[in-house]
Amino acid sequence: MITLTEENYIKVIYHLGKQGAINVSTNAIAKEMNTKASSVTDMVKKLSEKGYAAYKKYQGVNLTDEGNQIATNIIRKHRLWEVFLVEKFNFSWDEVHEVAEQLEHIKSDKLIDQLDAFLEFPTHDPHGDPIPDKSGNIKKMDKILLSKVPIGEDCICVGVKDSSSDFLKYLDKNNIALGTKFQVSNREPFDNSIKIKTNTQELIISNIIANNLFVKLC
Numbered sequence: 001m002i003t004l005t006e007e008n009y010i011k012v013i014y015h016l017g018k019q020g021a022i023n024v025s026t027n028a029i030a031k032e033m034n035t036k037a038s039s040v041t042d043m044v045k046k047l048s049e050k051g052y053a054a055y056k057k058y059q060g061v062n063l064t065d066e067g068n069q070i071a072t073n074i075i076r077k078h079r080l081w082e083v084f085l086v087e088k089f090n091f092s093w094d095e096v097h098e099v100a101e102q103l104e105h106i107k108s109d110k111l112i113d114q115l116d117a118f119l120e121f122p123t124h125d126p127h128g129d130p131i132p133d134k135s136g137n138i139k140k141m142d143k144i145l146l147s148k149v150p151i152g153e154d155c156i157c158v159g160v161k162d163s164s165s166d167f168l169k170y171l172d173k174n175n176i177a178l179g180t181k182f183q184v185s186n187r188e189p190f191d192n193s194i195k196i197k198t199n200t201q202e203l204i205i206s207n208i209i210a211n212n213l214f215v216k217l218c
Contacts, residue, residue: 009047013071016029146194156216159213
């Protein structure tokens with residue numbers, strides 16, 4: 001039986017691995033989980049013994065096929081619960097992450113399958129992230145960061161790179177949400193801030209904001 005702590009480690013290794021590392025370092029995991037590197041080493045050894053990960057001293061760790069399946073299953077549950085909380089319980093998109101963190105550890109496959117069907121099989125969560133299917137397959141979307149959009153191009157917001165509460169509240173305050181259409185009308189060479197036009201407003205946003213918004217060109 002896999003424990004909640006083991007699931008959290010597997011999810012962190014999965015996400016860090018998706019950032020491009022062939023082998024994820026124990027120091028990177030320790031930083032992400034706010035714990036000691038020695039504690040991480042003990043855990044990845046345990047995960048390796050159970051067949052969920054492959055660990056080599058001084059070389060880091062990566063997930064096995066079984067570990068990857070566990071990770072995508074956790075992510076599937078997390079994102080389905082986020083959809084449920086927003087659509088059925090009227091949570092805002094900046095409120096759902098911590099609750100979904102708790103709900104993602106529910107073990108019942110039947111419950112999650114029924115939840116998926118009840119929600120009419122959503123493909124993306126409230127932050128624009130794709131929801132894995134039962135087999136762990138994830139559909140990729142053609143998207144780029146807003147900071148990369150050429151001047152004069154029209155685009156539509158399809159996701160966020162930063163899903164922190166503070167960032168999402170900033171977007172709400174400025175009426176930016178998934179599906180918002182805008183045009184990049186200018187870019188400031190000094191600090192790479194950009195001016196965007198929507199149907200209702202003109203807004204200057206910082207390069208930090210632009211580097212955390214995913215868009216699709218229209």
